[in-house]
Structure formats: C-alpha cells, structure tokens
Amino acid sequence: MKSTFVCLMLTALASDGVCDPGKVLSHTKLSSLSGGITPLPDFSLYGVSVANIGDVDLDGVDDIAVGAYVEADGGPERGALYIHFMKADGTARATQKISSTQGNFTAVLEDGDGFGNSIAPLGDFDGDGVPDIAVGAWLDDDGGCCPGADRGSFYILRLNRNGTVKAWNHVSSTSGNLPAILIDDSDRFGQSLCNLGDLDGDGVVDLAVGALYDSDTKASPNGGVNTGAVYVIYLTPQGTVKTWSKISNYYGGFQHTLKNQDRFGFSVCSLGDLDEDGVTDIAVGAIIDQDGGWSRGAAYVLFLKPNGTVKNEIKISSFEGGATQPDVLLNELQNWDFLGHAVTSLGDIDGDGILELAVSATGEDDGGGDTMFSDKGGIWIFSLTKAGTIARIRKITQTEGNFTGVLDDGCRFGHSMANLGDFNHDGVLDLAVGAIGDDDGGPLRGAMWIMQVSDKPWTWLGESLPGAAGAPKWFGEGPLVAGSPTTFSLSGAAPQAFTMLLFSVAMAPTPVLGGTLVPAMIGVPAVAFPVSTSATGTFTWSLPWPAGLPSGATLYSQVWISDPTGPQGATASNAISFQLP
Numbered sequence: 001m002k003s004t005f006v007c008l009m010l011t012a013l014a015s016d017g018v019c020d021p022g023k024v025l026s027h028t029k030l031s032s033l034s035g036g037i038t039p040l041p042d043f044s045l046y047g048v049s050v051a052n053i054g055d056v057d058l059d060g061v062d063d064i065a066v067g068a069y070v071e072a073d074g075g076p077e078r079g080a081l082y083i084h085f086m087k088a089d090g091t092a093r094a095t096q097k098i099s100s101t102q103g104n105f106t107a108v109l110e111d112g113d114g115f116g117n118s119i120a121p122l123g124d125f126d127g128d129g130v131p132d133i134a135v136g137a138w139l140d141d142d143g144g145c146c147p148g149a150d151r152g153s154f155y156i157l158r159l160n161r162n163g164t165v166k167a168w169n170h171v172s173s174t175s176g177n178l179p180a181i182l183i184d185d186s187d188r189f190g191q192s193l194c195n196l197g198d199l200d201g202d203g204v205v206d207l208a209v210g211a212l213y214d215s216d217t218k219a220s221p222n223g224g225v226n227t228g229a230v231y232v233i234y235l236t237p238q239g240t241v242k243t244w245s246k247i248s249n250y251y252g253g254f255q256h257t258l259k260n261q262d263r264f265g266f267s268v269c270s271l272g273d274l275d276e277d278g279v280t281d282i283a284v285g286a287i288i289d290q291d292g293g294w295s296r297g298a299a300y301v302l303f304l305k306p307n308g309t310v311k312n313e314i315k316i317s318s319f320e321g322g323a324t325q326p327d328v329l330l331n332e333l334q335n336w337d338f339l340g341h342a343v344t345s346l347g348d349i350d351g352d353g354i355l356e357l358a359v360s361a362t363g364e365d366d367g368g369g370d371t372m373f374s375d376k377g378g379i380w381i382f383s384l385t386k387a388g389t390i391a392r393i394r395k396i397t398q399t400e401g402n403f404t405g406v407l408d409d410g411c412r413f414g415h416s417m418a419n420l421g422d423f424n425h426d427g428v429l430d431l432a433v434g435a436i437g438d439d440d441g442g443p444l445r446g447a448m449w450i451m452q453v454s455d456k457p458w459t460w461l462g463e464s465l466p467g468a469a470g471a472p473k474w475f476g477e478g479p480l481v482a483g484s485p486t487t488f489s490l491s492g493a494a495p496q497a498f499t500m501l502l503f504s505v506a507m508a509p510t511p512v513l514g515g516t517l518v519p520a521m522i523g524v525p526a527v528a529f530p531v532s533t534s535a536t537g538t539f540t541w542s543l544p545w546p547a548g549l550p551s552g553a554t555l556y557s558q559v560w561i562s563d564p565t566g567p568q569g570a571t572a573s574n575a576i577s578f579q580l581p
Contacts, residue, residue, distance in 0.1 A: 023381070023394055023401035025428060025452040028090035030066075032441025035448075036092040037084065039441050044068040046082070046446030047434025050418045051119040053083070054131035056163055059093075061086050062423040063163075064432060065133055066448055067116030067416075074100025079115030081135055083163035088424035090450035096163030104164040107155065112148065114139035115155070120193035122205055125158065125239070126167075132158045134207060136190030143173025144185045152189035154209065156239035169239045177240040182231075187211040189231070192268045196280050200234050200306060202242075207233045208282055210265030216250045224249060228264030230284055232308030245308030247284075253310040256300070262286045264300070269343045274355060275303050275312075275386050283357055285340025292318025292330055297339030299359045301388035314388035316359070321382075323389040332393070337361040339380070342417040342434075346381065349429055349454060354391065357382045358431070360414025367398030368409050377413030377435065392581075396453075405449060410437040413449070420450070427460060428452045457578050461507075463558070465515025465572035467494060468565035469537065474558065474573035480580055482547035490539040490573060494563040499539065501529040507556045507577070514567030518575035519556040533561070554579045 031046075032039040040046050049067035056063045064084050071080035080099035084092040096102075100109045109115050118136030125132035133156075140153040153172030160166045173180045183189045192210030199206040214229035229248035236242045245251070249258045258264050267285035274281040281303045289298035298317035305311050315321060317339070322328030333339055339361040346356040359380045368374020378397035382390045398407045407413050416434035423430045431453045438447035457480045464471035472493040478486035493499065504519035504526035511517075519526060533539050539559075558575040565571075 023396050023453060024403040025454055027403070027405050027449055027451040029405065029447055029449055030084070030092060031438060031447035032445050034440070035090075036087070037082070037095055040068065040445040041071060042442040043070055043444045044446050045070045045436040045444060047416055047436045047438070047448045048117055048446070049119045049136070050416045050432045050434050050448060051121050051133065052418050052420045052423065052432070053119075053121045053133055054123065056083065056131055056159060057085050057161060059085070060425070061088050062420060064418070064420065065119050066434070067119055067135070068446065069114040069117040069138075071099065071116075073097075073102065074109065075111040077112045077114060077139075078109040079113055079117065079137065081116040081119070083159075085163070086423065088426075090424070090430070098157070098163075098165060104160075104166075105157075105168065106165075107168055107170060109137070110141065112139050112141075113137045118154070118190060118193040118210075120195045120207060122156070122195060125156065125205065128158070128166075130159050130161055130166075132156065134193050134195075136193050138188045138191045140172055140190070142175065143180050143183065149185040150188055151183045151185055152187055152191065152211065154190040154193060154207075171233070171239070171241060177236075177242075178244075182244070183211070184215070187214045189214075192265060194268045194270050194282065196232065196270055196282070199232065199280055199304070199308065202234075204235050204237055206235055208268045208270075209233055210268050210284070212263040212266045214248060214265070216248050224258060225260040227258035227260065227262050228266065228286060230265045230268055230282075232304075234308070247302065247308075247310055252308070253305075254302075255310070255313060256315055258286070259290065261288045262298075263288045267340055267343045269345055271301065271345050271355060271357065274301070274384065274388060277303070277311075279304050279306055283343040283345070283359070285343050285359065287338040287340045289317055289340070291320070292333060293335040295336045295338060295363070296333040297337055297341070297361060299340045299343055299357075301357075301384065303388065312388075316382065316390060321390050323385050323387075323391050328390055328393065333361070334363075334365065336363045338363040342414055344417040344419050344431075346419055346429060346431070346453070354386065355384050357384050358417055358419075360417055360433075362412040362414050364397055364414075366400060367407070374409040375437070376407040376409060376411050377415070379414050379417070379433065403451070407435065408437075408439060411435040411447075412437045426452075428454050457581060459577045459579075461518055461556075461575040461577055463509065463516040463518050463572070464574040465513070465566060465570070467561075467563045467571035469494070472537075472559065472561055472571055472573040474576055476557070476576055476578055478545060480545055480578060482545055482549075484545050485542060486545045487540065487542045488557075490533065490559050491537065493533045493537040493539070493559070493561045493571065493573070494565070495533060495535050495537045497533045497537070498562040499531055499533055500560045501531060501557065502560065503527045503529070503555055503557045505553070505555060507575075513570045515570075515572045517560075517572075518558050549580050551580055
C-alpha cells in the first residue's frame with residue numbers, strides 16, 4: 001500500500017513539473033571581457049586547445065592550460081599557451097603566458113609554427129612535484145622541404161610552480177629520436193595529443209599523437225589523400241621517443257577504410273580501460289567523414305593492445321555505432337557538422353556503470369540564424385557500452401542541455417574540450433569547452449567556457465539541520481527507469497520519531513527552525529508524507545519506479561524529524577534532487 005501511494009504521489013508531482021534537461025548546471029566564461037583573464041589579441045583563436053594540468057600552485061584548485069596557436073608573440077602565428085591558475089568559481093586568479101617572448105620558454109619558435117594547438121597533461125613527468133605538459137606545434141617545418149612544410153611536432157615542457165618553463169625538449173623529424181622518415185611534409189603531426197598512461201609498463205607515460213593529413217603513401221602509392229593517422233609514442237624518462245606504433249589505413253590493425261580527407265586523428269583522448277582487458281583504449285575524431293552526407297564527421301572507439309595496435313574498433317557516425325540501432329545518428333547529424341572536432345571522456349556521469357564520451361561538432365547550427373552554416377557548435381554526450389557502442393545520447397547546444405550561455409554564429413563552441421574532474425570539489429563534474437570564433441572584445445579572439453555538467457539522477461544538495469546524534473542523512477538509489485528497483489533511506493535520525501518526507505517539483509531554500517527547508521512546499525505541486533523512524537533512527541522503503549513519468553522532470557526531497565535535541569525541537573536531513581532520465 002505504501003509503495004502504491006508513493007508511486008501515485010511521484011507520478012502526480014512529475015506530471016505537473018517542468019521538464020528540465022539538467023545537463024549544464026552552471027557556467028563561467030573566460031574571454032577578453034570576463035573570467036579574470038587579460039584582454040586577448042585579435043585573431044588569437046584562444047581556446048583551440050585546453051587541458052586540466054593539475055594543481056600547479058598548490059592552492060587546492062586544479063589549473064588549466066589553454067592554447068592560442070595563431071598568436072603573434074615574437075612573429076606571426078608562432079603561437080602561445082596560457083597557464084590559468086583557477087579559482088573555485090571557474091574564473092582565473094592569475095595567468096602565466098608561455099610563448100617565444102614569455103614564460104622562460106627558450107625554444108626557437110619560427111613564424112607559422114602554431115605552438116599551442118594541442119595540449120596533454122603529463123602529471124609530474126620529471127618527479128619534481130610540479131605537473132608537466134606536452135604541447136603540439138602542428139605547423140612546425142622541422143625536417144621539411146621548405147618554410148610551410150608543416151610536418152608538425154610537439155614539446156615536453158617541465159614546469160615551475162609559477163607556470164613558467166623549467167626545461168623542455170622537442171620531438172620532431174630532426175629531434176627527440178623520432179625517425180625522420182616517419183613524418184612527411186604536410187602531415188601536421190601534433191594536431192592532437194593525449195596521455196595514455198604507462199601503456200608499456202616501463203614507468204613512463206606514453207602519448208597518442210594525431211597527424212590529420214597523413215596519407216600513408218609510404219605503405220602504398222594509393223594510400224589516400226589526407227586520410228589521417230594516430231601514432232602511439234612510447235616515451236623515455238628524458239621525454240624522447242623510445243619506440244612507436246602507427247594506426248592508419250595500412251598500419252596498426254585498423255579495420256575500417258579511411259577515405260580521402262577524412263582527417264582521422266584530428267582529435268584523440270584516452271577512455272581508460274573501457275573493455276576491462278588491462279589496456280588503455282582511445283577515441284579518435286575524423287571530422288570530414290562523409291557517412292550520411294557532406295562532412296558530417298565521425299569518431300572511433302579503438303580498443304588497444306599493449307603494443308599500441310588495435311584489437312577491436314567501433315565507429316560512431318550517421319551509419320554506425322548504436323547498440324540496438326546501428327544508424328542511431330542518421331537523422332541527428334547534419335551536413336558539415338564536423339563531428340569529432342574534440343573528444344574527451346567524462347567518466348560515468350549518470351551513475352549507470354558505463355562511461356560517457358563527449359564528442360563535439362563545431363559545425364552544429366542549433367539556434368543559429370543560418371540553419372546550415374551558423375556554426376555555433378555543440379557537444380554530443382554518448383553513453384558507451386563496454387563494447388564501445390552507443391547506449392544513450394544527450395546533447396549540449398545553444399538550444400539543448402540546459403546551457404544558457406550565449407553562442408554567436410561562428411563561435412565553433414566545442415573546438416576543444418577537457419574533463420576537469422571535480423576541480424572545485426563541489427561534487428559535480430567540470431568541463432572546459434573552447435570556442436575559437438568568439439568575438440568578445442575583438443574579432444576571433446576566442447573564449448573558454450567552464451561548465452558544471454551532471455547527468456546523475458541523484459544529487460546531494462546539503463542543508464541538513466543536525467541534532468544530538470549528528471546530521472540525519474537522506475539517500476536515494478536506483479536508475480529511475482520504469483520498473484527498476486528504487487530505494488529511499490534515512491539514517492542518523494532520532495529513534496521512533498515522527499517525520500515528514502517532503503517532495504516537490506521545485507527548490508526554494510527557506511530558513512525554518514534554525515535550518516533550511518529546501519523543497520518548495522507552497523505555490524507548486526508538493527507532497528508531505530508522514531512516517532515514523534525505527535528504534536535505530538532509520539527509515540527505508542523500496543518500490544519499483546513507476547512508468548509514464550516525463551523524461552527530464554526534476555523532483556526535490558528532504559526529511560524533517562521531530563527531535564527534542566534539535567533546534568526548536570526538530571532536525572532535518574540533507575536535501576536531494578533526482579532527475580528522470
């Protein structure tokens with residue numbers, strides 16, 4: 001009887017509630033006009049790359065690096081990198097710039113090198129207690145025929161605590177033990193970078209490096225034009241190349257056929273050990289893939305072997321990738337969306353035990369004035385099975401995912417992404433997203449969005465009112481899928497006490513009896529449900545989650561307990577919210 005009543009109560013509440021996608025909880029913006037950074041030069045394309053580099057300054061908040069590869073410090077398009085020392089509110093407390101003229105970076109950058117186009121955190125690579133980074137220079141001409149050869153390279157930067165460069169080394173066709181024959185003119189090796197962890201077990205982190213214009217002509221005269229490749233680079237403790245493997249049309253066990261201009265390797269990220277075989281797996285973007293139409297783009301999930309070759313693979317595109325419906329994106333992707341511009345693992349943000357992969361599409365036109373070429377940009381969030389297929393899809397754009405920031409046409413929101421973890425320790429995932437076409441303060445200066453993203457059905461909201469036994473705790477468990485087991489439980493309350501379970505479709509924190517009443521109980525649909533705690537101060541009930549509730553609705557709950565040891569004779573649990581998937 002109790003479970004039936006609860007099902008009816010929740011159904012009534014959710015049916016009257018407002019559907020709230022709940023993807024983006026809040027955001028801040030770093031640009032020439034906001035976020036605590038100094039004004040950027042015009043045409044910087046700030047936000048082309050971003051990485052969480054750890055807590056460099058030891059203030060308890062992780063710091064980020066952001067690339068601006070067109071900046072002209074020391075010469076045109078030499079590029080630059082910004083180290084932002086972050087505050088918990090997502091703004092920058094201070095910034096250190098690294099370029100030809102700043103940051104104690106003594107490498108000789110040449111005009112047009114494009115330093116800063118990609119970034120990978122390395123952890124404490126040299127063991128001095130300070131995080132270090134790898135930085136791409138995708139237009140570097142080392143070893144090439146002439147200026148403009150654009151072979152590409154990357155740098156290992158060992159940082160000081162203040163964000164300046166302590167030491168560096170360069171990996172290119174002429175340095176770092178990278179075989180000169182490996183990279184051709186125009187390959188743009190270093191377009192993307194990611195930390196693979198210690199793939200070969202030698203105690204040194206290894207890298208995946210994208211070369212989006214690689215054409216595999218060394219393997220075959222018909223190797224294709226700008227098909228792209230990803231190199232797995234095994235590093236020495238000195239930051240040079242120990243050995244390598246290549247993944248492309250002709251190398252590395254890759255089974256799909258890349259076509260001309262697919263640009264496989266435009267982006268790359270680690271997925272951790274997705275298939276639980278003990279080896280790190282990766283996602284790779286191919287932004288010009290033509291599945292389903294012109295330049296819709298694609299992403300690949302590659303299950304790796306310890307030697308850096310491919311054991312198995314899944315393609316995500318208009319034609320492939322669904323767990324139950326292979327063409328799950330057929331009617332979702334549009335021509336010139338450029339899916340795969342950036343890829344990053346979000347971990348398990350919805351609590352269902354499987355990983356979420358964020359894949360950006362900078363040509364996305366949601367909310368744009370031109371329905372085909374507004375290029376505001378957007379992010380797809382794919383829940384992946386352990387086989388790498390899509391189990392569920394969500395989207396963050398100008399019109400979806402609860403994102404309330406203003407994106408102008410041409411922003412290309414999603415050009416870069418980085419999982420910041422819970423960088424401000426508030427229990428919610430933080431995601432950095434670059435928008436290189438943002439015009440704050442001047443043309444194409446670029447911007448970086450720091451967003452709190454959550455898709456867990458249960459969120460802890462705090463606001464308990466403790467009594468003599470401490471703070472009562474109120475929990476919810478279950479995926480909130482129709483028919484699935486769901487459990488509400490109270491602990492730490494007064495024994496055999498009269499309590500009121502409160503449920504509402506809205507939150508309006510209000511001071512009550514020395515505490516805070518979180519659910520809104522007046523003016524919106526709300527229910528107060530009386531129960532009694534056990535002799536140990538607990539209360540639990542389980543029920544099958546009712547069918548027919550509207551997807552996206554959010555409910556709020558809290559428990560108030562009669563307790564003579566509490567302020568004015570009462571205590572209260574923390575509040576929770578739960579969002580229906």
